[in-house]
Structures are given as structure tokens and as C-alpha cells.
Amino acid sequence: MADILNLEKKLAEYKCDTNKAIRLKLVRFAEDLEDETTSFSPLYSHQVFGDEESVFGYKDLEIQLYYSTCSLTTFFNIKYSSKVIEKYDNVETDISCPGFKEYHERLQTFLIWFIETASFIDVDDDKWQFFLVFEKYLEDGSPRYATVGYMTVYNFYAYPDKMRPRIGQMLVLPPFQGEGHGARLLETVQRFYTADPSILDITAEEPSEDFVKLRDFVLAKLCEELHAFAPEKLKKGFSAEMIDEARRTWRINKHHSRRVYEILRLRVTNMSDPVQSSEYRLDVKRRLAVPFKKNKKEATRLSRLMPEDWLAQQAEMSVSQEQEYLEETYQSTVEQYRHILERLARV
Structure with missing residues (x-):
């Protein structure tokens, strides 16, 4: 003590x-x-x-x-x-590594203390890959490696000849949180799979809000240097070129490249200018409104069975609810994007 x-x-x-x-x-x-x-x-x-x-x-x-x-x-x-002089190493491995299975059994016990919906994985399935972060330090002149955090990834098959890795678990131990290890780990994993031409894209299983923010930051950092995301192209709107280059270069799917576009476009948008601000707001809200369009199609099918006065009431409520939802979601989304841009500016 x-x-x-x-x-x-x-x-x-x-x-x-x-x-x-x-x-x-x-x-x-x-x-x-x-x-x-x-x-x-x-x-x-x-x-x-x-x-x-x-x-x-x-x-x-x-x-x-x-x-x-x-x-x-x-x-x-x-x-x-x-x-302080620190040295951190990222390591990729699988269950065939001698002694790793026993080490992982001890490591994953941290999940039950820090992840609400944690569950242990079947490590005997060879489709799991593991990425670990260690801090290198010296004890009596000899190197030691302290566990900092880790990530598990499952390699799903994607027809006809591709793989789609899905991030299953990610944890940085509390003493090391807030030091950028999560972002570096996620970027390491992104770069690792990008080097493999058989990888279609990289997804995550039931990502938490914090993980989504982390992923937004890492992907925006990777894409900000791509030609398709140049300032003059961002101002013209989301494009097929962005989707293609983000997928080819970093194995980023369309949904994630769209969020990257919105983040980087906010950076080149003068929100004090009424025209630029309005164009950006409408662009983001069009994406946010997609679920409502799907719900309206379902409501149209249901309308054939309901009385007209009920339908009129529901239509009025739906428009009001949609407008309120879109505005609240837009404001919170832009606030998240601003935090990501602030972090990018410090890199």
C-alpha cells in the first residue's frame, strides 16, 4: 500500500x-x-x-x-x-497464440464491471481476432508490459468472396482512459483491415453512444486528407465519389462516410452566414428524416383500415412530432460534431 x-x-x-x-x-x-x-x-x-x-x-x-x-x-x-516518457504497443493476435486463451479469460472479467450488456465470447471460434494495447515500462532494468485495453473483432463472411469484420467488444481500463488509447486502438484496427483487399467494410455490434463518437472522430481523421473530402467538394454535397473513396481507402461503408461528410462539411461551413447555415441544416435534416418516410409508407398501408377522422388527427400529430424530433436531433447532432472538430483541431 x-x-x-x-x-x-x-x-x-x-x-x-x-x-x-x-x-x-x-x-x-x-x-x-x-x-x-x-x-x-x-x-x-x-x-x-x-x-x-x-x-x-x-x-x-x-x-x-x-x-x-x-x-x-x-x-x-x-x-x-x-x-514522463511512455511507450505503448498495439498487438494483434488470435487464440492460437500460446497462453493467450488463459490470459483472455482473465482479461474479459473486466467487461462485467464496465460494460452494461457484457457477455463472454466463444474464443474457440477461430473467426475471432484480438487487438491489445500494452504500456511498456522498466522494472529493475527489465521491460514489462502492462495491460491498457483491448478489442475483439469477429470476421463475418460477405457474399461472394469478401469478409466483413464486426467489432464485438472494446475496453480501455479506467487508469488509462482519457489519454487517447481508444482512438489509437480503433485507428490501428481500421488500418489493419484496410490492408486486406478481401475486407468489404468494418462494422460494430450494438455500438454505444461513446463508441459512435469515438468512431466518428477516427473516421473523420482518416478521411479529412482524402481528395473526395476536399473543402470545395464538401460544399457541393455528399457524393458517390466520397462513398467510393472512403470504401476503397479505409473500408468505410456508406452510412459512416455520410456522417464523416457532415462532420467535415460543418468545418468548412460559416454557420454565421444565413445561406450556408440553412443549406447545411436542410442537408442534415434530409438524412434525419429518412425514418419518417419509411414510417409513412407503413402508415399508408394501415390507413385503408382506419376511419378518416382518426387519419386526419394522426397526420397532424405526425407532422408536429416530426418537426420537433428533427430540430432536437439536428441540434444535438451538430453539438456532437462540434466536439469532434475541436478534438481534430488538437491532433
Whole structure:
């Protein structure tokens, strides 16, 4: 217990309050550069460093951001006394690896504590693949590998000669969460399967809301450099070229490439401009309205059996409900996209 407390105390020295670490300065004369009394701190830093307004990995961190008072030309510098050196490795394996079956039996016990609908998998099925993240550290000069997280993927057959991997489980252990391991793991898996020409696309089984956000970020990061997603093409709307290049390059299906398009188009849309804002809103809402169109087809079939006054009442309610749903869903969707774009800007 004492060793754990000492370790926690030591690690705490490398976590910094960014509101205190950032030193702003307006420079009039050369001697102001060395005058600490002219420095001041920001009130907020969450837009750059997240809600906790902190950064881990540096001891005695000082982020210097100086402006000349006239032209506001900037000088940027980072100082620290020491930093944490971390090494993480991603490993792909299957159940044939000696000792892995027993290791996985112990590893998957974490699922019941952190995933609400967790279930154990049949590891004897050779269609399962496993992707693991380890932290490499030294103990008495010898390398050790600490478990950080893992992902399971099942390789489904896709007619006539393709495979469609489906992500089954993904977990990053709590001590390592919030450090970007989930995004790196998902990107590793995406790149791993992209290299195989027999892969049609990559899906996920009953993805959680958090996983969808993570996937949106990773896929947008991968697609933002593709020619089909260039700013001038994003402004013209979702296209077959985007679907084709996203599928060929990253094995991304049409549904996911559409979300990537909406995220990246938001970045090149001036939402303060009424015309651009309206075009974007209508474009997104057209996709969101698709389920209502399907429901209306079913309602048309049912209408032959119902009285006219009931049908009129239902039609009025449906229009009102649809408009309310579309607006609420649109606003929440755009808010999610903004968070993803903020994260992309920090990469």
C-alpha cells in the first residue's frame, strides 16, 4: 500500500493545472521578456486542454505565450524540469497464440464491471481476432508490459468472396482512459483491415453512444486528407465519389462516410452566414428524416383500415412530432460534431 501511495504522489507531480501553467505576457521592451512581474494567467483553458483544464506528463510545466503590444506578434515556448516518457504497443493476435486463451479469460472479467450488456465470447471460434494495447515500462532494468485495453473483432463472411469484420467488444481500463488509447486502438484496427483487399467494410455490434463518437472522430481523421473530402467538394454535397473513396481507402461503408461528410462539411461551413447555415441544416435534416418516410409508407398501408377522422388527427400529430424530433436531433447532432472538430483541431 505504501508503494502505491508513493507512486500516486510521484505521478501527481506530473499533472499540471493549465490555468496556472500558461503564462501570458504583453511585451513592450526587450527587458520585459525576463520580467516575471509582467506575466499573467488565463481565466480559462478548457477549450484547448479539456474540461479538467489540466495536462499530464510534465513536471514544473510553464507554457509561455508572449505578444508584442503593438503588432501582437507571438512568441511560444514550453519549459519543464522533467517529463514522463511512455511507450505503448498495439498487438494483434488470435487464440492460437500460446497462453493467450488463459490470459483472455482473465482479461474479459473486466467487461462485467464496465460494460452494461457484457457477455463472454466463444474464443474457440477461430473467426475471432484480438487487438491489445500494452504500456511498456522498466522494472529493475527489465521491460514489462502492462495491460491498457483491448478489442475483439469477429470476421463475418460477405457474399461472394469478401469478409466483413464486426467489432464485438472494446475496453480501455479506467487508469488509462482519457489519454487517447481508444482512438489509437480503433485507428490501428481500421488500418489493419484496410490492408486486406478481401475486407468489404468494418462494422460494430450494438455500438454505444461513446463508441459512435469515438468512431466518428477516427473516421473523420482518416478521411479529412482524402481528395473526395476536399473543402470545395464538401460544399457541393455528399457524393458517390466520397462513398467510393472512403470504401476503397479505409473500408468505410456508406452510412459512416455520410456522417464523416457532415462532420467535415460543418468545418468548412460559416454557420454565421444565413445561406450556408440553412443549406447545411436542410442537408442534415434530409438524412434525419429518412425514418419518417419509411414510417409513412407503413402508415399508408394501415390507413385503408382506419376511419378518416382518426387519419386526419394522426397526420397532424405526425407532422408536429416530426418537426420537433428533427430540430432536437439536428441540434444535438451538430453539438456532437462540434466536439469532434475541436478534438481534430488538437491532433
